[in-house]
Amino acid sequence: MSKIDIDIKETFSGKIGFHKFAEYDNQVFIKIDSENFSKAISLLSEKDFILKLLFCEEEFESTGKFTLFYAFTKAGHDSLVVLLITINSLSIESISKIYPSASWQEREISDGFGIHFENSPDNRRLFLHEIYPENFHPLLKSFKNKKIVMSKENLSCNQDKAYTFREISGEGIYQIPVGPIHAGIIEPGHFRFSVIGEEVFNLEIRMFYKHRGIEKLSENNIPKDVVMISESISGDETVSNAVGFCTAVERISAENIPERGKYLRTIFLELERIYSHLGDLGGMCMDVAYPVGAAEFFVLREDVLRKNHELTGSRFMKGIVCLGGVNKDVEKKKLKELDSFLNKLLQKFVISLRDIHESSSIEDRFETTGIIKHELIKLLNLTGPTARASGSRRDIRAQSLYGAYDKIDVSIKSKFSGDVQSRFNLKAEEINESINIIRKLILKIPSGNIHAEIAIKDGFVLSLIEAPRGENIQYLHIKDGLIQRYKIRTASYFNWQVIEHAILGNIVPDFPLINKSLNLSYAGTDS
Amino acid sequence: MRKLSKKLLKKKITENLVFRDEEFEKYGIKLKEKVDSIFGRSIAIREVDCGSDNSIEIELVNLTMPHYDIERFGISFVASPRHADILIVTGAVTHNMEIALRKVYDATPAPKWVIALGDDACNGGIFRDTYAVNNGVEDILPVDIKIPGNSPSPIEIIKGILALMDNIKKQS
Numbered sequence: 001m002s003k004i005d006i007d008i009k010e011t012f013s014g015k016i017g018f019h020k021f022a023e024y025d026n027q028v029f030i031k032i033d034s035e036n037f038s039k040a041i042s043l044l045s046e047k048d049f050i051l052k053l054l055f056c057e058e059e060f061e062s063t064g065k066f067t068l069f070y071a072f073t074k075a076g077h078d079s080l081v082v083l084l085i086t087i088n089s090l091s092i093e094s095i096s097k098i099y100p101s102a103s104w105q106e107r108e109i110s111d112g113f114g115i116h117f118e119n120s121p122d123n124r125r126l127f128l129h130e131i132y133p134e135n136f137h138p139l140l141k142s143f144k145n146k147k148i149v150m151s152k153e154n155l156s157c158n159q160d161k162a163y164t165f166r167e168i169s170g171e172g173i174y175q176i177p178v179g180p181i182h183a184g185i186i187e188p189g190h191f192r193f194s195v196i197g198e199e200v201f202n203l204e205i206r207m208f209y210k211h212r213g214i215e216k217l218s219e220n221n222i223p224k225d226v227v228m229i230s231e232s233i234s235g236d237e238t239v240s241n242a243v244g245f246c247t248a249v250e251r252i253s254a255e256n257i258p259e260r261g262k263y264l265r266t267i268f269l270e271l272e273r274i275y276s277h278l279g280d281l282g283g284m285c286m287d288v289a290y291p292v293g294a295a296e297f298f299v300l301r302e303d304v305l306r307k308n309h310e311l312t313g314s315r316f317m318k319g320i321v322c323l324g325g326v327n328k329d330v331e332k333k334k335l336k337e338l339d340s341f342l343n344k345l346l347q348k349f350v351i352s353l354r355d356i357h358e359s360s361s362i363e364d365r366f367e368t369t370g371i372i373k374h375e376l377i378k379l380l381n382l383t384g385p386t387a388r389a390s391g392s393r394r395d396i397r398a399q400s401l402y403g404a405y406d407k408i409d410v411s412i413k414s415k416f417s418g419d420v421q422s423r424f425n426l427k428a429e430e431i432n433e434s435i436n437i438i439r440k441l442i443l444k445i446p447s448g449n450i451h452a453e454i455a456i457k458d459g460f461v462l463s464l465i466e467a468p469r470g471e472n473i474q475y476l477h478i479k480d481g482l483i484q485r486y487k488i489r490t491a492s493y494f495n496w497q498v499i500e501h502a503i504l505g506n507i508v509p510d511f512p513l514i515n516k517s518l519n520l521s522y523a524g525t526d527s
Numbered sequence: 528m529r530k531l532s533k534k535l536l537k538k539k540i541t542e543n544l545v546f547r548d549e550e551f552e553k554y555g556i557k558l559k560e561k562v563d564s565i566f567g568r569s570i571a572i573r574e575v576d577c578g579s580d581n582s583i584e585i586e587l588v589n590l591t592m593p594h595y596d597i598e599r600f601g602i603s604f605v606a607s608p609r610h611a612d613i614l615i616v617t618g619a620v621t622h623n624m625e626i627a628l629r630k631v632y633d634a635t636p637a638p639k640w641v642i643a644l645g646d647d648a649c650n651g652g653i654f655r656d657t658y659a660v661n662n663g664v665e666d667i668l669p670v671d672i673k674i675p676g677n678s679p680s681p682i683e684i685i686k687g688i689l690a691l692m693d694n695i696k697k698q699s
Contacts, residue, residue: 131622143658147660150625181575181627183607184606185574185584185588186584187576187584188577188624209623209624209627210618210621211621211623212578212618217653217654217657235580235581235584238582298593299594302589315582316582316678521581
């Protein structure tokens with residue numbers, strides 16, 4: 001019996017009736033009656049459970065129309081406990097006052113399925129912007145995925161329907177609207193600052209400009225075809241998301257993949273982390289007007305992208321991960337070259353880093369900027385380097401649920417001050433560690449097959465991956481060999497929301513820097 | 528003082544980066560000639576992301592970085608459509624970005640050209656005929672050239688811009 005199993009028994013026994021619905025080695029699915037729902041949530045919150053994921057599936061069971069899934073974990077626990085609530089009506093009590101991280105997720109379910117969350121502080125639409133018609137719920141099974149034509153009225157951007165932002169008013173307070181299109185080569189999103197002088201008093205972000213309907217697109221496809229779709233969630237997390245998806249299919253089908261396949265997947269995952277973090281470090285230097293330092297990191301990143309191309313045929317390693325393993329082997333000579341490449345990269349990296357640390361004007365901009373308080377980790381479900389720079393020690397790689405992380409020691413880095421400086425230093429240390437991991441794996445990699453045939457079975461499972469930005473959770477339900485529901489939640493989705501807190505009291509010019517230090521993917525959030 | 532002079536006399540920490548991409552240079556020099564003859568000296572590009580996965584944006588940023596440094600060839604990325612000659616649009620154009628994209632196009636002074644960059648932008652890619660997107664940039668704006676790829680590499684992008692220059696030259 002896992003630790004979380006015992007915890008859940010202690011939390012619920014004698015108070016609420018529940019029964020276990022399904023179980024995997026790191027996750028338990030528990031069913032409770034809808035009348036016990038509010039009580040269960042408050043009990044869980046008292047025991048410090050963290051809400052990891054909230055989503056809805058239609059026709060999950062024959063008994064009810066909609067099933068809501070509330071996945072929880074606890075600090076220091078590896079496992080997930082998932083509450084299943086089946087509802088027949090179109091409304092349920094909101095939990096966003098207890099779990100603020102539920103707010104966006106509830107609004108998303110309202111848009112997707114038309115379910116109303118009672119007593120919610122925020123009922124605005126989320127991923128369906130004003131351009132979409134009323135009463136349009138794309139995730140319902142009754143809606144067949146097709147191109148929709150927008151009416152003239154919707155295209156004219158009706159002012160009555162315009163999205164209302166939280167705006168703070170008062171003497172000397174003014175608004176700065178930014179976006180969706182920004183000044184640089186970046187993705188679209190809207191930021192609404194309320195500012196006094198130079199200091200940010202309030203910020204509200206609006207996302208989902210890049211909503212492409214990936215979840216609906218995946219439905220009714222065979223798993224093999226969805227690997228490519230999972231890669232397109234976020235272009236610089238391709239390996240993470242593809243591995244997450246494939247791991248889900250492999251677990252449902254109870255199939256093991258060959259050892260060499262696992263090792264190669266892990267090497268690609270870590271290469272992805274290296275180039276992603278290098279881009280971040282460069283970006284942070286750029287945003288404090290230090291292009292020389294930035295250029296050094298970008299040069300290193302370009303070197304890694306070229307190496308990726310050499311190893312996998314794609315600069316972003318697209319198409320390399322497949323069901324049952326990887327598509328392409330890396331021969332011994334190439335692995336040896338990769339080892340010496342990484343050695344050289346590390347040497348150059350250390351020099352570039354030293355230059356940054358020697359500059360007092362950079363320290364001045366980095367230190368005490370954009371502090372994220374430790375308490376927010378639980379409330380907003382922060383993960384990845386963002387959480388680890390604020391004192392968290394959670395890293396899915398340490399749980400060895402996928403890849404070859406069980407074969408080596410992964411040292412988890414953590415920092416405590418939660419400012420830009422600590423995120424910068426943490427990412428630098430993680431690059432170091434990733435290089436170590438790959439070099440250790442190269443020494444140990446066994447020979448053999450790189451992929452196995454997978455006989456697809458039906459079932460449902462959650463899979464967690466430690467992507468460069470944090471935990472990417474995916475839920476997959478296969479029925480009759482076809483995908484019934486595919487839910488994606490990248491780390492950026494939650495980490496984005498903390499920027500509204502991190503910016504408070506900082507000056508507007510520090511916003512790009514704080515944003516960069518969190519390294520958030522718009523595409524991954526909007527999916 | 529001695530400390531300072533020591534610091535000044537110290538060996539430079541900068542190094543000469545040895546990467547010269549002959550193929551890229553070749554296209555770059557051609558591009559420079561074209562840009563000089565058609566536009567005087569330089570062209571300004573405004574990038575608009577309308578629903579790509581973010582890898583194309585990474586490649587475009589890469590073009591301005593030391594390995595490629597496309598500004599040498601007279602191409603610069605600008606912060607506002609009002610400063611732009613060319614719009615590069617990525618992604619299949621989500622409905623949520625549709626209005627913003629139209630506004631950007633209207634704000635760009637004529638003469639203007641539109642590049643659809645990446646498979647999604649060319650014809651909707653894997654998102655074709657789904658509820659959240661248009662079938663590529665063409666559904667919204669007149670497109671002058673399409674550069675396919677998932678995602679197109681820096682060299683493919685510069686080749687595409689070069690092809691656009693050829694088209695403009697023919698038209699004029």
